[in-house]
Amino acid sequence: MKVALIGVGQAGGNVTERLARFDADMGFGAVQGALAVNSAEADLQSLDVVDTQLIGADRVNGHGVGADNELGTEIMQSDIQQVLGSLDGRITSSAEAIFVVAGLGGGTGSGGSPVLVHHLKQVYDVPVYALGVLPGRNEGALYQANAGRSLKTLIREADSTLLIDNDSWHEQGESMEGAFETINGKIAQRVGLLFASGEAVEGVGESVVDSSEVINTLRAGGVSVLGYATEVASEDSGENINTAMSVSRQALLTGTSLPDATAAEAALLVIAGEPDRIPRKGVERARRWLEDETGSMQVRGGDFPLDSDRLGALVLLGGAERSERIQEFMDRAREAKQAQDADEERTDPAEQFADDRLENLF
Secondary structure, X not given: OOEEEEEEHHHHHHHHHHHHHHHHHHOOOOEEEEEEEEOEHHHHHOOOOOEEEEOOHHHHOOEOOOOOHHHHHHHHHHOHHHHHHHOOOOOOOOOOEEEEEEEOOOXXXXXXXXXXXXXXXXXXXXXXXXXXXXXXXXXXHHHHHHHHHHHHHHHHHOOOEEEEEOOOOOOOOOOHHHHHHHHXXXXXXXXXXXXXXOOOOOOOOOOEOOHHHHHHHHOOOOEEEEEEEEEEOOOOHHHHHHHHHHHHHHHHHOOEOOOOOOOOOEEEEEEEEOHHHOOHHHHHHHHHHHHHHHOXXXXXXXXXXXXXXXXXXXXXXXXXXXXXXXXXXXXXHHHHHHHHHHHHOOOOOHHHOOOHHHHOXX
């Protein structure tokens, strides 16, 4: 699947950089272009793989918006033509989709990404997806409130919003900085493999996943979720039937980017590994299990030929916003916003959390 990436804000730029580097190191050729957009000049200077674009220089002088996502929205809106102009030549006719990548807890990413998605959809004919990183529980009330407000708008604007909860893919006991580094690496590997579907360079699978199957799975819109798991595989495919089932179960039940999200309108199962190690019976059995578990009749499946002694499973869920995890997060965001309002002794209309467009998602 050939994609163009646009990272917005610090987290968005860092994840975009890791994705572009992973794709280049693996030789997949899935990432056709990558741009990082930010209001903080120092954050852009730390990136060396992707192109960069500074916005809001006349408002914040390159110092960022300080987690003020309303200011982030204003800056992106005022500089949107400048950003779109920077994309000339970077989003080519070979791109099958555009991904806007952003952390949803900060200022520039959470405020600016919905604006950018909205304008991209008016300019380009390919699907425009969002890859949103949700703040963990320990990242503070302001980040929860920012993400809650951004998430509503992003889901409404994007063709699908792939969510990654910071609490899902970090290692216990890590420092905050170490946790972010771990999460970014896992995002790059998992999402990078999803992008590479249909771009395999090692071997020929029996039923190789096509990029159209990824797009059709995401066509359900709303929230999408990605799961991943891997195990050492036997050289004999006949001995890997249980392994295929095991990694598929782990990918959905314990390895998703949004914990406890299993119900979906559509799903895609990708089994990655050397073609001779992939068991046909195991793949079909896992696909049927995924149908039962997700409650979806739209479960696609296929191979991803990869030079590895392991067997991996990628599970992509489309239309997964009925998840209890989403409701739990929105409840936390609402509480955080109420606490923030009380602390600042100011009123903020409840409309931003009582928006009926959000309620209709569930």
